[in-house]
Every structure is written in C-alpha cells, then in structure tokens.
Amino acid sequence: MYDLLIGNIKELVPLTEDESKLIKKSFEPVHLKKKQFLLQSGEYSNHMRFISQGCVKLYNLDELGVEHILQFGISGWWINDLYAYLTQKPATFFIQAITQSTVLQIHRDRLNELFDKIHMMDRFFRIKTQNGYVALQERTINNMSQSAEQRYLEFIERYRDIEQQIPQYMLASYLGVTPEHLSSIRKNIRDY
Amino acid sequence: MYDLLIGNIKELVPLTEDESKLIKKSFEPVHLKKKQFLLQSGEYSNHMRFISQGCVKLYNLDELGVEHILQFGISGWWINDLYAYLTQKPATFFIQAITQSTVLQIHRDRLNELFDKIHMMDRFFRIKTQNGYVALQERTINNMSQSAEQRYLEFIERYRDIEQQIPQYMLASYLGVTPEHLSSIRKNIRDY
DNA sequence: TAGCGTTCTTAAGATACCTTAATGGAATAG
DNA sequence: CTATTCCATTAAGGTATCTTAAGAACGCTA
Secondary structure (H helix, E strand, C coil): CHHHHHHHHHCCCCCCHHHHHHHHHHCEEEEECCCCEEECCCCECCEEEEEEECEEEEEEECCCCCEEEEEEEECCCEECCHHHHHHCCECCCEEEECCCEEEEEEEHHHHHHHHHHCHHHHHHHHHHHHHHHHHHHHHHHHHHHCCHHHHHHHHHHHCHHHHCCCCHHHHHHHHCCCHHHHHHHHHHHHCC | CHHHHHHHHHCCCCCCHHHHHHHHHHCEEEEECCCCEEECCCCECCEEEEEEECEEEEEEECCCCCEEEEEEEECCCEECCHHHHHHCCECCCEEEECCCEEEEEEEHHHHHHHHHHCHHHHHHHHHHHHHHHHHHHHHHHHHHHCCHHHHHHHHHHHCHHHHCCCCHHHHHHHHCCCHHHHHHHHHHHHCC
16 A cells, blocks of 8 residues: 555655655555545645545535536545645645545645655655646646547546546536536547 | 845745855846747757746647647746656747746756755745646636636736736637637626 | 738627436446 | 436537627837
C-alpha cells in the first residue's frame, strides 16, 4: 500500500531509506466504501491525499444544486480541495468515493514538517503541482476550442481506465454537458 | 525593476541578502514593443518569465487558426508555456506583448542552480504553482457552471486593471465567446 | 487632412446544447 | 425473488452562442 506512494514520489525525486521511512510514518490510511465522503463542502481540508486504490471524484454544487465534477482520481493520483487546504478555509468541494477505495493521507502540520526536513519534498510537490497545472491548462484550452464530441472522444482515448470505472452521467458532468446530450453524442458516433 | 521581482518572492518565502543578490544576477531583462513576441509556437521555451511592466497574452491557435487566450499577464505576474518549458519540447503557445512591456527572465539551467542552492526557491515555485493551479481550477468550474454573461461580469469586477489594458475582442477570446456575442452581452447589461 | 487599419456594434439565420418528460433495462436492497 | 432506485436512451421544443455580413467609430500615419 505504501509502496505505491513511495514509488510515486521516487519517480520524480530521490529519497534516502531514512526519508522513505519518515514519509511512510507520516501518512495514515483511510478506507472508504462506495459513495462515502472523504471531504464535504463546509468542512476543513487538513490533509493531502493520495489514492492508493479505487476511484473518487472531486466536485462542487452550483446555486441550483447541480453537480460539477472537476476531477476524477484513481490509484496513483493525488486529490484535494487545494484551495481549502492551502487557505485553511472551509471546503467548497466534495470528495466522494465512486468505488470502494483506500486513501493515504498526511496532515498539513506533518507535511510541513517534512518540507522542512526533506528538501526533496518541496521539489516533489512543486513538480507534481506543475504537472497538474499543465494538465489543467490543456483541459481549459480543449474546453475553449473543441466541441463536446471531440472532448468526449479525447477523454475515452486518454483515460480509458477511468471511463471504465465511472457511470456515464459522471463523465457528462466532467465534460460539462448533460447526460442526455452525451447520450446523443454517443448515438451519433455509433451511427458514424 | 528587480525590486518588484524580489518583493514578489519575499511575499511568500524568506530570503537572505546574499540570496536576493544571487537571484537578481540570474535574471535578465527583455524589452518588448507592442505586438512583439516573447515566444512563438514551435520555439523552445527555456526561460521562466516575470512581467515587470506592461501587459502580455498567452494564447494558442486551433486547427482553424482561431486564437484562444489562456492567460493574460500584467506587472507582477509570472507567465510561460509551462509544458514546453518543463518538457523541453517545442512550444504550442504564443506569448505576445499587448502593450509595451518589460520582462525579467531566467534560463532553466540557472533556475535549477537556484533550486539547488536555495531551498526556498523550490518552495516559492511550489506555492506559486499551487496558487495558479487553484485559480485555474476556479476558472474551470466557472466555465462549466456559469453563463458567458456571468463570467464577463466576474472578470471585469475581479480584473479591472487587466480589462483596462486590453481590447474587448481579446477578453472575448479569454472568456471563450465570439467578440460579437460579448458585444451583445454588454448591450443587454446596458439595457438592464 | 485624408486614408487606412483596427475595433466595436448590430442583425439575421444557423447550430450546439439544454430542458423536460417519458420509457425500459440494470443494479441493488429487502 | 421482488420491489425499488439508479441509469441510459429518446424525442420535442427552447435557449445560448456562433456565423456571416455590413457598417460605424476610433486612432494612426502618410
């Protein structure tokens, strides 16, 4: 369980054996049943979270109560309401398990200790956040310049592993269209 | 000119006098005339860039040649084709001056030296990127859940200083609508 | 001062996507 | 095993936004 986490970090920065041990000790596992919440709007987000197993979604509700999925997370991904975590303000997002999941989480205080003890942890999160930023930029550009059909086709090609774990209406929410419209897009594709 | 840069860093992390000097020495100024390019698609982006003065835009062109503005940058902001910078692949974006501008830039090699010499530089860019990520997440949510009119009103309230430096058709591009549509939105607002 | 490029506006017709409502199949709970 | 909820599909009518085209206002520059 912890091997996936340490491996994830070592992909980007070097760690000594002692540092790896210290990191492992700082994370605690959380087990989630399907539909269980890891975070709800209004709560405080005091942990950085790494998905060890399963599939979760990060979403918010607009004034009309409509759900907008900002991000999915599967095994090997980090997920959080980063704004709430950084500012220590109440969360505006929900994080909920789509399937039974296991998450490794570290409290902010402990992570800040790691930042001070291990220079490479600062670097790891810098690079990780940079990569996330780049991915989000690309999504933004795609949302601006592509039709819903193009975005759908790109998603299923790129994230086949996620598509197979989520219901279609959640994918619709992520893509920014209604489930009905996604259904009709799929029909058009079937009919060539 | 360099004071703005050092001040920008010291807002987030502490620096010694020596470190500040080292940082200043590592950045070089670039002067841009209106419409001049700082980076063009296809080129390599080997510098991190800080806008000291003026106003620039980061955009790409889609298959039809339509311009999509991903980000504006004004005095005190960082701007880059981060993907191209990080991967050392050819840029897919353009960075172009909207008004006469001054940019301070640092070469990747020199920045990496700073990362090794000054732990706080890793932290600075970690925090800076986190903040950028959070802002981009919020924009993504807004794009998914709000009408063009709501996005326009939010932009002019939040970024009044940018709005006053850019032509309206560029704002339309940033908001993801046509200039004609933005014009009609403004007409509706005038008429209440 | 005239002329030209740039930017903004207006309007008509086209299209992508939404809303609502109804149906049937699949998954889940009791 | 049955009842119930959840999910995907279909279709009709509505709305937001786009496309195209034209003209007006503004500011450079010759």
